[in-house]
Amino acid sequence: MGKVCKACTVFKDLCEFSKGPTNKDGYVTTCKSCISKRNKEYWRTPLGRLSQIYTAQVQVSKARKHPQPAYSKNALVDWAYLNGYSQLHSAWAQSKYEKDLCPSVDRLDPTIGYSLTNIRIVTWKDNNDKAYSDRKHCVHITTQNRKVRQCSLDGKEIAVFGSIANAARSTGITRININDVCRGKSHCKTAGGYIWQYAD
Numbered sequence: 001m002g003k004v005c006k007a008c009t010v011f012k013d014l015c016e017f018s019k020g021p022t023n024k025d026g027y028v029t030t031c032k033s034c035i036s037k038r039n040k041e042y043w044r045t046p047l048g049r050l051s052q053i054y055t056a057q058v059q060v061s062k063a064r065k066h067p068q069p070a071y072s073k074n075a076l077v078d079w080a081y082l083n084g085y086s087q088l089h090s091a092w093a094q095s096k097y098e099k100d101l102c103p104s105v106d107r108l109d110p111t112i113g114y115s116l117t118n119i120r121i122v123t124w125k126d127n128n129d130k131a132y133s134d135r136k137h138c139v140h141i142t143t144q145n146r147k148v149r150q151c152s153l154d155g156k157e158i159a160v161f162g163s164i165a166n167a168a169r170s171t172g173i174t175r176i177n178i179n180d181v182c183r184g185k186s187h188c189k190t191a192g193g194y195i196w197q198y199a200d
């Protein structure tokens with residue numbers, strides 16, 4: 001027993017199709033290999049990759065016994081586009097989906113859960129290298145008493161703080177995140193929804 005797959009139009013044995021109770025013959029209309037190919041392509045689209053990241057965060061949080069991500073999938077998508085995701089995604093696509101360049105999201109402070117002030121966008125390789133160096137050296141934060149300026153996204157100055165630590169305390173935005181933006185180390189141009197720069 002078999003049938004023709006709607007997508008590749010090849011006649012295949014029924015065991016090549018998943019069960020689909022709502023279909024007359026009890027099997028879905030597209031064969032398993034066409035569906036897996038379609039899924040693989042979906043995971044490579046900008047939104048598909050973010051969906052995959054979000055699903056992984058939900059699962060990993062559960063496994064670590066951390067609270068669930070403090071944001072919805074849509075909020076993650078909005079945040080990602082504000083923080084340089086499209087550039088990173090196009091670089092990945094241009095590389096023909098090189099694994100090392102796959103966009104990924106990591107936590108700034110790995111001891112706590114996922115929240116919009118505790119994540120940043122990195123490549124898969126950055127994420128893995130960082131996980132390795134965090135384990136090896138503990139997280140190292142540069143503490144410099146340089147003044148920092150907080151600006152709105154349209155570049156208007158909101159406040160100047162005596163140091164990054166000070167800014168982090170006053171705004172509740174993670175110190176490493178502000179630090180990375182000031183030092184130009186991060187793919188993110190913003191932290192906590194603000195532009196940050198050294199004021200001196």
Ligand SMILES: [Zn+2]
Nearest residue numbers: 005008031034
């Ligand atoms: Zn097929």
